[in-house]
Amino acid sequence: MHVMEKLRGFRDIYPEEAEPRKRIFKVAEDISERFGFSKVEFPSLELLELYKIKSGDELVNQIFSFTDRGNRSVALIPEATPSLVRMISSRKDLRMPAKWYSFQRFWRYEEPQAGRQREFYQFNADIFGVDSYQADAEIVGLAASILDDLGLRGKYIIYLNSREFMESFLSSYGISDPERAYLSIDRMKKKGEDATVDELTELGLNGNAAESLVDSIGTAYSPDDFPVSNYSIDSGGRRSLDRLLKTARLIRGYTDSDIRIDLSIVRGLSYYTGIVFEAFYKFSEFRSILGGGRYDSLSQLISGTNIPSVGFGMGDVVLEAVLKNEGIFDRDLKGPDVFVCYSSAEIFEYALKVANRLRKGGLKVSVSLSVRSISSQLKAASKGNYRYAAIIGERELNSQEVSFKELSSGTQKAIPFERIDNFQKFFDQ
C-alpha cells in the first residue's frame, strides 16, 4: 500500500470544510455553556470490556480493538456513554446534578456510506444525578436549542418514546424480554412494517398480535393528540406515558420545532431505561441527526453505584450533510481582512510591523512571505478573498504611512501608521 493512501472511512478535512465546521463546534459549546453544562474530556482508548457490559452486540462488533503492548484488550472508543459513566462514578466529591458536555472523535468499523464514516466526531451532553421529567426535557431542549441556533429551526422533528412505557406495552403482548423486540422495532423504518411483523412472529408472537403491535406503533402523534386510551397497559405503563407526555409539553418551552410521540423510536443501544429520542431532518432521507435517552441502570452495572443519567449524542457526519442540504453549512464565515504587500526585502520589517499591529487588533492579516511584485501580491490578495490590501513601498516607509486598498471598490487611502488601528473607519465615510 502506498503511503499517500488515506484509510477508508477516514477524512482529510481541508480549510474550506474545516472553517465552517468550527461554527458547529462553537454553537454546540456555547449553547451548552448557557445551559450550565461544563466540558469534560475522556480517553480515546478504553478497555474493550467497558463496552461488553451493556452496549449491545451490534456496537461491540464494530469496535476497532487490539491488544496493546501491556497485553490489554483495548478499544478505540465507539461511543461516549460508558466513559462518562466511568468518570462520573470515579469521584465521590462531584456536586449533583452534574451537567457535562464533550466533543470528541469516535471510531466504528462500519461500511462507509452516506452519513457514515469510520471516524467521526460526536457531541455529547448528559445530566447525571437526577431522575425527573424536568431533566429529560432539559436534555431534549438543549439538543433542540443547538439545532435551532445552527439554523435548523422548524426543519427537523424530534421523536420521543419511553423504554419504560414500551416495556409495559410489549408485556401486554406477552413479550417479557423486550431487548430483541427493540432491535426489530429499531429497524422498522428501514426494513418496513412487513419485515417487522415477520421478525416479531419469530420472537413468538402470533401473526395477528404481531400485526396489531406493528399497527399501533406505526404512527407518530403530536403530544396533544396521542390516543392514550387506545393503549391497554398497567398502571406503571400509564405513569410512564404520563411522564413522557409531560416531558413533551415542557420541551415546548425550549423550542417551537416539531415534537412527536413515536413508539417505533426505541434506539439501538441496550442500556436505555426511560425516555428515548431521535431528531430527523424533515426534507430528505438522512439518518437521525442526534439521539439519546435515559440510562439509569448503566452506572450500577459499571461501578456498582446508582446514578440516574440522561443524555444525547450528535454526530458530525449527518449534521454536516443536513446543513449543506439547507445551504447554511458555511453561513457566517468571516473571510480574511488584510493582505500586506511590500515592494522589497528591505521594507519587510516595516510591513511586518504593520501586519502585527493589525493582528493585535483582532484582524486576520497575512503578509507575503516571499518578495514578489506588488501586482502579484495584489492578485494573491484578491484570490484569497481579502477585504483590503495594505500596500507598502518606499514612499510609505519614508512617510511612515500605509496605503490601504479596499479590494471590492478599488478605493485607496494613505493612512499614518499611528492611526492604522482604525483604518476601516476611513472607508466607512
Add this chain to the structure above:
Amino acid sequence: MHVMEKLRGFRDIYPEEAEPRKRIFKVAEDISERFGFSKVEFPSLELLELYKIKSGDELVNQIFSFTDRGNRSVALIPEATPSLVRMISSRKDLRMPAKWYSFQRFWRYEEPQAGRQREFYQFNADIFGVDSYQADAEIVGLAASILDDLGLRGKYIIYLNSREFMESFLSSYGISDPERAYLSIDRMKKKGEDATVDELTELGLNGNAAESLVDSIGTAYSPDDFPVSNYSIDSGGRRSLDRLLKTARLIRGYTDSDIRIDLSIVRGLSYYTGIVFEAFYKFSEFRSILGGGRYDSLSQLISGTNIPSVGFGMGDVVLEAVLKNEGIFDRDLKGPDVFVCYSSAEIFEYALKVANRLRKGGLKVSVSLSVRSISSQLKAASKGNYRYAAIIGERELNSQEVSFKELSSGTQKAIPFERIDNFQKFFDQ
C-alpha cells in the same frame, strides 16, 4: 482488569480542568486565525508505513500500532507532520503558500511521567510552499505570539538553530552523516557534555575534536552576540548562518521574549532540513513547550512532489504544567451567571421561560431539575458559584415578575418579566 480502570497515560479531564483548557485551545486558534492560518483536520489512524519514511526509529518504536480487519498495519498518529504532508501533496489546486493549523490528539507508547502522557493534544501550525527566512520567522513569531497571549510574555526562551548550518559545521569535523550526531547532540542537555563527547568519539571523532565540538555548541547566544568568526565553515554554512541570524532579528518584530542561537538544539525527528527551534520555560526544569523546524525534503519522500515546509508542534501537557506553575492556568475563567429557583412543580414552566429567556441573551443559566425547597436551591446556587439567583414563587408568577438576588451582596430586586434581559443593570445602579 476491572472496567472502572482507566488506561495508564490516558486522562479523564473533569470540568475544573477542561474549562481552563478551552482558553488554551481558543488562544492558539484565535492567534493563528489572525496570522491568516486556516484550520485543517486529519485522521487519527494512518498507515504505519507513513512514519517509517523519515520520522526516525525512536518515534516509530513508540507508536500504538495494530493490524486492522482489512489486514493493514495501522498507527494511532504519533505526530502531525506526515499527515499534513500527505494532505498538502494530495491536492494540486491549493493556493500556495498554504498556512494551516490543527489541534488534535496524538498517541505515543512512552512511560508516563511529568510532562508526558501516552495520549496528548498537540497544536500544529505549518506554512507550505515557500522557502524563505520570512516564512521561518513567521512560524516562530506565531509560536511566540501564542505563548505571549497565553500570559507567558518574558517567561520563556526560544532557542534557534539551523540543520543546514549544522551539516556544514559537522562536516568541518569530518562528520559526513550527521543523523547519528544529531541524536547525541539532542540528548546533550539531558545527559551532560561528557556523555556527548563519549558518544561523538564512538561515532569516529578523536577525543580532542569531540571536546572542541561540544565546547563550541555548549553556549547559547543572543543573535547580536553570536561569534560568527569563531566558526570555520564553508560558504554554504556561512549562508545558512546568515539566514538564521536574519530570521532571529525578524522574530523580534513579533515578540520581545528572549531569542537565543543554540547549536545544541537539533530536534529529535530526522526530517528537518533548515531552521530548528524549541521554546523552554525559564523558571523550572520542564521539557520544551514547543518545537519545530523546516522540513523541505519530506514531501519529496512521501509524495514525490517538492513542497518547502516549515512548522511547529506544541503539546498540551508541558504547556498546562507551565501555566499552572505561573498561576495563570485558570485565568479569565467566567463562572455561571444565574441559578433559577422555583417553589413548586406548577411554577416550573414559568421558571423555564425565565431561564431560556436569559440563556438567549448569552448568560450561563441553570434551573433546578428537581423540585426542592427554595433554601436548598439557593444553597446549590452559592456552592456552584453563580453570581445571581432568580427566585420565583407564586407571587412572582402572579405578578409576572422575577426576584433576582445578587449572591455576593445579598441584594434582591423584583423585576418585571419583560425587563429581565437587562436585569444586571438594576444592580449596577
